[in-house]
Structures are given as structure tokens and as C-alpha cells.
Amino acid sequence: MIANQPQKTAAKSATSRATAGAEPSRRFCVAPMMDWTTSHYRYLARMLSRHTLLYTEMVTTGALIHGDTERFLRHNEAEYPLALQLGGSDARELAHCAALAERFGFDEVNLNVGCPSDRVQNNMIGACLMGHPDKVADGVRAMIEATDLPVTVKHRIGIDGRESWEELCEFVEKVADAGCRTFIAHARIAILDGLSPKENREIPPLKYDWVYGLKEKYPDLEIIINGGIKTFDECHQHLAHTDGVMLGREAYHNPWLLAGVDQVFFGDTPAATSRHDALRAMFPFIESELARGVYLGHMTRHLLGLFHGQPGGRRFRRHISENAHxxxxxxxxxxxxxAMVPEQAAEETAPSGHAMA
Known part of the structure; x- marks a missing residue:
């Protein structure tokens, strides 16, 4: 069963829940991922977990200031708690967009200092900013002055040519001095020259101990760990050394994993008791999106992993892939x-340890 299914779309007059109370918990988060963590994926994720903190795709300050602001920031209240991730480096533009995040009802605004693609590097966005800690600090300071929302930073542990422990600490200290209290650290360096974004997620070695070291060195800061995490067992290992975990691709390709989060990490009852129930709970949302002209395939591409490894799961994916377009x-x-997935087979205990196959 689904405990809560609000359908109201958040508008620009919405008041953020974060400004009215405590910050959202970052004990378990789903990472911002371009083309993946859209509003449609986030709605599914919320049907599976009430407490997981969700992040938008990265939205650049230029897109928000010069583009269709309402379209980029549109979301459903069912997605809360929800953080907006910004890409940018100009302090005034970041401040303007942080104020927009509050105006549109987000719970947090996050600065991307981790994306390694050439396209964003050319605009001084993403991981290249690891080489400019003063610029990041200026942007964070301006954002904090512009909003009552928590301002957080997602970053790598270094970049090529600036990959020492001392330089990582310099970055964290300068940004913390600007007022940032929460750092989400992807435990790899980013190699900006010569590797694709995909290779940057796989080739540089994971150094979880460096993220643990940040928490040990700066105990008053909130340190969230990200990078290569796939199972709840791994999450528990990381939580012994950090304040929270952030999963990315595993939470997307295997969304049923999220059905165990509320019980395992927050001591609450599961939001969904079966994959069938979670998907049925999305029907009113899907219908409302269709009514406003959204193409069905834009929504259903995020559903394909829901029945992974289940009897009938392949037929489920094939039917959607062949017909949604x-x-x-x-x-x-x-x-x-x-209907192609036997419902009895889908009734199952929410995951509590290893990621479901």
C-alpha cells in the first residue's frame, strides 16, 4: 500500500517546507543524474520511499535565468523532500537561482562541483571548480545570503593536477568558511582531460577512506558519501564513518531497492508492499501528465527497471518499449x-540487505 499520494503540482508561490522546519534528512539520498532523475523518476521513487532525499537533474543558472524557468523547476509536491541541483559559478547568478529554489518550494539547493564533462567545463561548471575553491566559496556565500534554504555542495575528492589530500582539505575549509555545512563527496577524483563522463565514473579508483577522513578531520560538518555504492550492507559500512549515503545508478536501474529504505534506515513502515502497488499508485499522476500533453514514453522509460529479475519482467519491459512510443x-x-507480471510473484518483502537481483 502507498501511504501518501498528494497530486498537487508545486507552484512558484509555494513555501518550502525546509524554511518552515528542520532540514531534510540526508541519511539516504538518490544522486542527481542527467536525463534520469526527472520528475517522472522522482515520483516513482517517492512511491517506494517517503524518506529518501531526492535530487533534481542539474539545472544550469543560465537555463533558469534565460530559459523557461517554470518548466525547469516544475515538480510535484509528492516528490518532497526534494533538492534542486544548480550548475554555475557566477555568484550573482547562483544567488538569483537559490532564491528561485526557495520560491518554488524546494527543500535544499545544491551546487554541482562534480560533473566532469567537457561541455560544462567550458562554462566553468562542475568538477573544474575544484580547482577554484575561492570561486566556489564566493558562490556559496552569495547563495546563503539569498535564501533560507540549506545550501550544500556535491564535489569530487579532487581533479587531475589537484588531487592531494591537502588540496581537498583546502577546498572543504574555504567552502565551509563561506557557510556551507554539508558536503556530498564522490569518492573519486575527476580526470578532466582525456576521460569521458562515463569513464570518470569507473576508471579513477574509489577512495572511501578519504571521505571518512573528511568526517574525522571536520566532525562539525555533515559529510555524505557517494560513488559505487550498491547494497544496503555497503551503506551500513559507510554510515559507520559518515553522516549519510548517496546512491546513483543502482537506485535508478533497480528502483525496488528504495522500498526497503524507510524501514532499514529510518525505522518506519515501508511505503510500498509490492511493485504492483507502487506502480498503480502512479496511475493518477501518469493520467494527469498525459492530460497536459506529456508523451507516455517520457514517463515509462523510468519504469523499466521496476520488475527487473521478476517473472514476467522481460515481457513488461518489452511491451512498454514497443508500445509507449x-x-x-x-x-x-x-x-x-x-498484467504480464504475475502479481503473486511481485508480493515480496522490501529489500533489507543486498540489492535485489
């Missing part, structure tokens, strides 16, 4: 695909 495709495509 057809002109006029509607909710019936999802209903037909769901």
Missing part, C-alpha cells in the same frame, strides 16, 4: 504491461 499511447499500455 505509439501515437496516442495512454495509461492502457502500462496497465497491459503490468
Amino acid at each position: 505509439r501515437p496516442g499511447a495512454g495509461l492502457e499500455v502500462v496497465e497491459q504491461a503490468l
Whole structure:
């Protein structure tokens, strides 16, 4: 069963819940991922977990200031707690966009200092900012002055040419002096010259001990660890040394993993008792999105991993893949695909340890 299914779309007049109370818990988070952590994926994630902190895809300050602001910041209240991730480096622009985050009802605003792609480097966005800690500090300071939301930074542990422990500590100290209290550390350096973003997620070695070292050296800061985490057992190991964990691709490709988060990490009852129930709880949302002209395939591409490893799961994925793109495709495509998965097989205990196969 699903405990809560609010349907109201957050508007620009919304008041952030974070400004009215405590900060969202970062004990368990899903990482911002371009083209993946869209509003449609986040709605599914929220049907599976009430407490997981969700992040938007990175949105650049230029897109928000010069583009369709309402479209970029549109989200559903069911997605809360929800953080907006910004990409940018100009302090005034970051301040303006941080104020927008509060105005649109987000719970946190996060600065991307970790994306290694050439495209964002050319605009002084992402991991290249690890080489400019003073610029990051200026941006964070301006954001903090512009909003009552918590301002956080997601970063690498270094970049090529600036990859020593001392330089990582210099970065953290300068940004902390600007007022940032929460650092989400991807436990790899980013190699900006010669590796693709995909290679940057795989080739540089993980150095979890460096992230542990940040928490030990700066106990008053909140340190969240990210990078290569796949199972709850691994999460528990990291939580012995840090304040929270952030999962990325595993939470996307294997979304049912999130169904165990509320019980395992927050001591609450599960939000969903079966994959069927979680998907059915999305039906009103899917219908409302279709009514405003959203293409069914834009939503269903995020559902393909829900029945991974389950009897009928392959037929579920095939039916959606072959039919969601057809002109006029509607909710019936999802209903037909769901009927191909034996419901008895899908009734299961939410994951409590290893990631589900």
C-alpha cells in the first residue's frame, strides 16, 4: 500500500517546507543524474520511499535565468523532500537561482562541483571548480545570503593536477568558511582531460577512506558519501564513518531497492508492499501528465527497471518499449504491461540487505 499520494503540482508561490522546519534528512539520498532523475523518476521513487532525499537533474543558472524557468523547476509536491541541483559559478547568478529554489518550494539547493564533462567545463561548471575553491566559496556565500534554504555542495575528492589530500582539505575549509555545512563527496577524483563522463565514473579508483577522513578531520560538518555504492550492507559500512549515503545508478536501474529504505534506515513502515502497488499508485499522476500533453514514453522509460529479475519482467519491459512510443499511447499500455507480471510473484518483502537481483 502507498501511504501518501498528494497530486498537487508545486507552484512558484509555494513555501518550502525546509524554511518552515528542520532540514531534510540526508541519511539516504538518490544522486542527481542527467536525463534520469526527472520528475517522472522522482515520483516513482517517492512511491517506494517517503524518506529518501531526492535530487533534481542539474539545472544550469543560465537555463533558469534565460530559459523557461517554470518548466525547469516544475515538480510535484509528492516528490518532497526534494533538492534542486544548480550548475554555475557566477555568484550573482547562483544567488538569483537559490532564491528561485526557495520560491518554488524546494527543500535544499545544491551546487554541482562534480560533473566532469567537457561541455560544462567550458562554462566553468562542475568538477573544474575544484580547482577554484575561492570561486566556489564566493558562490556559496552569495547563495546563503539569498535564501533560507540549506545550501550544500556535491564535489569530487579532487581533479587531475589537484588531487592531494591537502588540496581537498583546502577546498572543504574555504567552502565551509563561506557557510556551507554539508558536503556530498564522490569518492573519486575527476580526470578532466582525456576521460569521458562515463569513464570518470569507473576508471579513477574509489577512495572511501578519504571521505571518512573528511568526517574525522571536520566532525562539525555533515559529510555524505557517494560513488559505487550498491547494497544496503555497503551503506551500513559507510554510515559507520559518515553522516549519510548517496546512491546513483543502482537506485535508478533497480528502483525496488528504495522500498526497503524507510524501514532499514529510518525505522518506519515501508511505503510500498509490492511493485504492483507502487506502480498503480502512479496511475493518477501518469493520467494527469498525459492530460497536459506529456508523451507516455517520457514517463515509462523510468519504469523499466521496476520488475527487473521478476517473472514476467522481460515481457513488461518489452511491451512498454514497443508500445509507449505509439501515437496516442495512454495509461492502457502500462496497465497491459503490468498484467504480464504475475502479481503473486511481485508480493515480496522490501529489500533489507543486498540489492535485489
